[in-house]
Amino acid sequence: MNKHDFYKELMSEYSFDAEKIKANAKRGKFARQKIAPLTIGITAAVAACTVAVGTLAMTMIDNNNNGVSLVDDSSALSAKSDTERLKDAMARLEEEKESSELKDVLVTFAYTLSPTEAQNVLTAYTDGSVPVKALFFADGTRTVSEADIAAVFSANTAQITGAAINCSGIVAAELAEDSRVYLVENMTEEDFENALPVDVESLINNGEDTTVDVPEISDVPEAPLEPADPVIPSVDPDDTTIGTAEVTDPEENEDPESIEVSEDEINDPTTSDDPEESTTPADTSTTPEKTTQPSSTEDTEQPVEPTELTAAVMPEGITLPTSVEAVKYEPMVRNAESAFFIDDYVMYVKKSDGFGIYTVSAGSINEIDSVECVDAVVHWISTDGDGMLISGKTDKDSLRNKLWYVSSVSQTITDLNAEDSVMDGALTNVGYNEDSKLLVMSIKEEDMYYLSAHILDDNGNISYISDPFQSASKITLMCAKGNTVYVAVTDGALTQIMACDVNNGDTRIIGAYDNNPTITKNYAFTHAVISPSDNALTGVIEVFDPITENFVRTDYFGETLYFGVSRHCFEVNGRFYTVANGFIIPTDSIAAMAEIEYKKSLSSVYTVTDVRREYITICSSVYSRANLAAELVFGVYSENCTEAQKQAFIGAVGVNNALALGKCREAGLTKPEKLVSAIEAYYSATAANAIITDCNVSILGALSYNGGSLRAIDIDDCVLVINEQSGNEAIGTVYIKAGIIGGKTAYTAHKVTFVAEDGMWKLGKPIT
Amino acid sequence: MNSAVVNPDIERYFDTVYAETFDAVSRFVVSHAARFQDAEDIVQNVYTRFFKRISDKGYDDIDSAEAFLINIAKFECRSFFSGFMKQKEKAILLSDFSEEDSARIEAELSRDQKPLEDVMSDKILAKQIFDDIMSSDETVGKIFYLHFVCDMKLDEVADALGLKLSTVKTKLYRTIEKQKKKFGI
16 A cells, blocks of 8 residues: 555545435435624624724834824814815825825714714725724714723714724725715824814805715606705714614505515414515505695686576487596406506416416406415515516425516516525525616525525526625625625624625625614615614614615604615605615605506506405506606696586586597487587587597498597596686686595696687587 | 435435545535535535435436536535635745655655555554644645545646645645654654
8 A cells, every 4th residue: 555545545534424424414414514603793893993992002102103194284184274174185185095104084974973883984994993093073072092982982872073093095095985984184293182073064065065966876756856955864963773663564555565584484484474574565655745736726716707608508318428437347366365567467466375477458367377385475576567576485384495586578487496595494585686687585594594696687597696695693685786785684782784795705894783773675675774673762764875885864763664666766754755876855756656656557557456355456557658648746626617617518528428438329429410519519619620520520421430539538537727717718727637646646637728609618629 | 304205216316326426526525615624514415405305306307416416515615614715715835845855755655655554454543644634724634635535636636725736735745744754654
């Protein structure tokens, strides 16, 4: 035996017990994992401070200059105005942005930060530690004491406006680019006693700088309000805890379409749902304040009309149809629990034994495809309804390990074989960002949480990237940007927000909260909502913006923010907002409302209004093309027309409907001359000719006509408002009720003119 | 999983695949596991998952059992250690062994030495020698396994472990020289 063979036999014999491995595999025995859990905790903050302070002490000892890089005393910050400081700092940063020489710098934060937040900012561009030489507080005080600085980071209750640190020009330049940092300036020895962080608000208000940029996001509505009117409140100086009411589905829809599976359910599949994380709910009940058209308050003055004007009366035997039978179908789908349309004629139905997609047309319903599973949960819906991601369980005793991609375009349901990634664990949530095509599964197996990253294309093809992150602490999906996924890692009362690159697994901490905030993602996986916990007494709801990595504070505490399928718009308390470039901007865009009320808007034809005992009630969509083309308006309108004008209008609507609905004969207009007489009774000569031409009304021979360009109108939905009247002419607007949008009644507005002919009011043009 | 009701056909298939793929799977795991000490557990998990999978869903859809197992192994290697493991280690440029020394040691490895058979028979001593290899840094055990058991050339071992060839040689030869002095082999 030579040494080569000796080592071969030695390593073969003792490295692996092949027979034991085979036997254990057949018995289903897994080896116990020896994994060190991710360590998080406030001690990390103290440790960083301790390291930093220690380094400070060493610096002070070593260079006998108290660690201060000497700069010309005439450059003392305290000797300059804030404006001068701003200009000087910009110039210095540019000069020194590639310098590795260590200098003392004063970092002014863009807004007040907690010690943990300040630490995260200051260490974001170093190896995790940075010497902190002074801290500046919101009350105008400061500390340069080593012990006090350590105590500040340990207690984590102070409100910090700035910090003096020692770093290189490279780090200083990177810090200056951080959205949480307003300014980074070189310091002198004198500045430790006399300088303060610049007055950020004053500089902004004086126009020396603007922190508000035009939003670059293409989804931003066309006419947002000026950024000078953001929702962002002043910082709460007492804000050391954060938590909000958990985002849940509204009462209007009792079926939460997308929830995160609870740990209890993962451990015991027979328990009922107890969602710990839910995506923003599917529907809204809101009252937008802004209207797109003037309200009726301008139109209440009663016109004065010539007393002899009346309205035509149809002879006996003619009953014009003034009402329109609303579209209403009630098909039965066995085991249906909830439903909504994802395309004009394609409906998604959740059932007790799975889910399916159906086509609906003129009341008939056909199943396209369906899946049998238990507890189907929707994790993502594209903004146009083209795609959905749904997870489920094979049976009630199994763990959640199935994931399907539903395409309304190809009308298919594709099994993504998630069980190959989930293996013996369970899906706790799924996030999909349509912009980057990044699909992230959050998996729990035994006592560990994992992320599994994939690419999902528009055809439902999935390809594996990596398992970039894992932890023994609970992981909550937040959002994604490019190849970066953002998650919350919770250990006890502390939650750290981490950014993880799915390609190489690099992670960095970008924020931390204590007091167990509730964190939820939106369907689009573009933002997360961080809300104070149920038992929190203070704190505000924040929206995380991954584009700027800002935690944008709102004015809200216990409210619920609804994103629907929108990438960047949400509704709260009847108000609509857009998240753009780290700011929250009010919006009154119908498009934004449509994305938030996606269950009403993904189809321009139908909407599901109720599901009861397996019967699905389907009505016309309020987001119809006709309504959107006519431009929806919101307001409270009151009729102010005369009785004669009203009767004339009713008659005109009746004629209009008889033609549009093809009900002339039914109405008693059995001959062409009767039809023409009816048209001419309620429409001026000009208008009557237009209608006769448009509808191809025959004036001789047998009754013959079509609907032309007319649209049926229900008189009960109309509010006739006269805007002006002089002599024998009146101009007004008829507001036709379209439906409920954002909790308010929406109308389409149509100009109407009345002319007096033959002693009667008549419409001067067809109703369009 | 109740092994008492295993389909004999499944078991036969598993046994065949196990015999055919064990070397490849163990080589992969040793190359990619963070620690050599975890390799055996990882290999066990790989085959346990595989057995469960074929028991639950059969194996008709598995074109290549080896590729399938390697995919599982990828997941297990990453799961078995906290965080994402960077495969590349810092390269340490060592120059303890000249070309001449390397040739000498390689020649020694090929020379028959009768006492080695006795050493191998002495289970206690053999285990001590094995443990001594394992007590070195993380990569030494991997280098020994990949080179001697998997018959990989040293440059192939270096590639697999993300090390420089000189580093691999130094770690291997230094351990062999050390053991020669320590155990007289």
